[in-house]
Amino acid sequence: MLGPIPAQHRKAASFINNLKPPSTRREIPDDAQAGLYLVQQPSGALSWAVRTKIDGKAAKVTIGRYDEIGVADDRVGMLISPTQALNVTQARIIASRVRNDARRGSDPRQQKVDKTGLATWFNDFIKTARASGFKGRAVKGSTADEYERIIATNIKPHWAHVNDIRIIDYREVEKLLDKLAPGARRNAFAVLSAFFRWKPVARAMGRNIIELAEAPAKPKSRDRVLSYNEMKTVWKAAEKCGYPFGPMVQLLLLTGQRRDEISQLKWSEMSDDLEAIKLEASRTKNSRPHSVPIAPLTKKIIESLPRIVDADGKPSEYVFTTTATTPFSGFSNGKKALEKHCGEPALPEWHLHDLRRTCATELAKLGVKQEVTEAVLNHKTGKVSGVAAIYNRYEYQEEKRDALEQWANRVQAITGDNVTILRKPT
Structure with a gap:
């Protein structure tokens, strides 16, 4: 016959670790703390329970699950939770408290699990x-x-x-x-x-x-670039989506910038004449300030955007917002709406970041030099890296403007708009 759990902690742990799963549920009493039982299930699961009397009636209070190490926290004894991990000593501390509370007429089952969830x-x-x-x-x-x-x-x-x-x-x-x-x-x-x-x-x-958790495998490097037909489909769907997600998607394609750099764009980050977007170092991935020339088509879209106001009538600082106090963040729902407007057949799996890759690829097709494309994307890799990146402080501002205006013209031709955007004379 199986005896009680030994009083000495080390012997108790060894006793529990050597238990074999029973054919039916069983309760093993503790030799050191009256009313404390280790509940063993056929599955092998182990939990702690205290049997006592509450308001004169027999009651069972589950105080946690068995764990040889337990939880390292000085709040042990203050907490009652059926899912917390308790070693033998900790279970005895809590069992003593439960029985003492019950004697005073306090029902431990009604106490809050924890003050910090x-x-x-x-x-x-x-x-x-x-x-x-x-x-x-x-x-x-x-x-x-x-x-x-x-x-x-x-x-x-x-x-x-x-x-x-x-x-x-x-x-x-x-x-x-x-x-x-x-x-x-x-x-x-x-x-x-x-x-x-x-x-x-x-x-x-x-x-x-x-x-102890298995780290997720690194996702395969994506090389998805939208075809001209796909670009047109996304552009037209963005028009149907409307503010804020629709024009935000269009700006992502036209500027080639990162999602959060555009979604969190502030009106103060654009020049008064809407000729450039100026991002501080704290807003860019590589922590370098970045200036993005605004092409005429991009400017046209920005000028059409509403200025959202808060409850007090104060204009929001954010270009894309639904609350007036925070930048747009509903990407999942926005993309679902966009894909719905894309119609059938659905576009093969694509992400917003693919718009940035598409922009970079098309700039290469237009004959834009690699270092200019990297300047547009705010990359400091590839052709301008290492020693060259340290000594070459040229910002390629006019070259970036010319490249993005060429790209805007190409987008307009692809999407089938009738308005002709003339290139800025050099």
């Missing part, structure tokens, strides 16, 4: 990223915004059941990643890596679970 941890993580960062300096604002977007769209919806971060293990991470598309999978893993390495979380959990 998953949402609070994530909120503090984002605040820290913006304020001080994790390596001695705050992360870029656009990076913090991306962290926040990924958490809101790819992580929180799948962990709505998590009321305490200590119940998360690497299998929860892998299950979440399996539900996401390849690109989103890599992004979510990167954010979770930073989150679980963050010192407050690491201290609360006692270990870094991300090291």
Whole structure:
């Protein structure tokens, strides 16, 4: 017959680790703490339960699941959660508290699980990223915004059941990643890596679970370039979509800039005569200031955009916005609407970033020099790199303008618009 769990911690852990799954559910009493039982399921799952009396009636309170290491947190004994990980000593501490509370007439089952749920941890993580960062300096604002977007769209919806971060293990991470598309999978893993390495979380959990999770495979390098027919389809669909997503897509194609550089564009970042977009270093991926000449067709689209105002009638600082206080962020719904307007047959799988690649490819077809194309894209690789990048400080501003005006003319010809845009004389 199976005896009780030994009182000595090390012997108790060895006793539990050597248990074999039973044919039916069984409860094994603890020799050191009255009322504490280890519940063993045929599946091998182990949980802790306390049997006591509440208001004179027999009651069973599940206080956590067995884990040899347990949770490294000084709040053990204050927390009651059926999903938290507890070693033998921790289970005994909580069992003693449950029985004492029951004697005083307090029902431990009605107590809150934790004062800091998953949402609070994530909120503090984002605040820290913006304020001080994790390596001695705050992360870029656009990076913090991306962290926040990924958490809101790819992580929180799948962990709505998590009321305490200590119940998360690497299998929860892998299950979440399996539900996401390849690109989103890599992004979510990167954010979770930073989150679980963050010192407050690491201290609360006692270990870094991300090291046990299998990292998503690096996605294959994309080479998707839209054909002329596909460009025309996307352009016409963007016209039907309307503000803000439609014209935003058109500007992405016409300028070749990155998605967030255009979606988060501010009116103050455009010159008064709408001849150029000027992005500060904090708004670009390579942390270099960048000037984008505005071609006549691009200018025409910008001039047609509405100025959104907030509840007080104050104009928004953002060019593309639905709230007046934050930049546009509904990419998933926007792309679904765009693809609906594209009609049938559906375009083969494509992403907004493919517009940037398409722009670069078409500039090459137009005979634009590689270093000018890289200047348009704000790249410092390829032909202008290494020593050349250090000593060549020329910005190619007029060459960029000429290239983007040629490209705008090509786009207009491809999309079938009747208005002719004359090239600026040199």
